[in-house]
Amino acid sequence: QDLSSSTPVFLFKDGPVTSAARRAQPVLLEDFDQPSQAVTERLNSILEPDPELTVVEDSTASLAAGARATAPGAIPILPGFQLFATSHEASRTQGSRLSPAARSRxxxxxxxAYSRGDVLAIMKTHLRKGLEQ
Structure with a gap:
């Protein structure tokens, strides 16, 4: 595709998830319950038994020779890629902001939560280390 024309083109830049998938590395998504469901649902396909991810937003996508993915914008999910996520929900009985589909994966x-004693012990340890330096 000719990118020298005067027509604006959206260029996709790899973020943490796509970079980790390409490099076969683990990635941690903190506060996974905070984005909209549209964002979290977008990741469901990489959490399937046969994972895949297609970046439809990348209008200039081309794949390297030998890549597992076949569709334009497809990102190969290499062995070794793992996705971990944290969520800050008040209790096990409180309704989740995550959809059942996302949670099931x-x-x-x-x-x-830390007790008051735990917090004080952590603070003392870190304050002591700071004073020694």
């Missing part, structure tokens, strides 16, 4: 581990 993760293993949920509930971590209780």
């Amino acid at each position: 993760f293993t949920e581990i509930f971590v209780p």
Whole structure:
């Protein structure tokens, strides 16, 4: 595709998820419950048993020779890619901002909030380290 024409072209730039998928690296998405459902649902296809991701927003997509993906804008999901996400929900019984489809693709581990004693111990440890330096 000729990019020298005067017609504006949207160029897609890899972000953390697409970069990690291409490099077969893990990625952590913090506060996964904060974006709109449209954003989180967009990632469902990479959490399937046969993962795939197509970036339809990339009008200039071309694939390197030998890539697993075949569609324009397709991003190969290489072995070694893993997606971890955190969510800040008040309780296990409170309604989730994540859709059932998104939640079903993760293993949920509930971590209780720090107690006051835990917070004080952490603060003392970090303050002590800061004073020693």
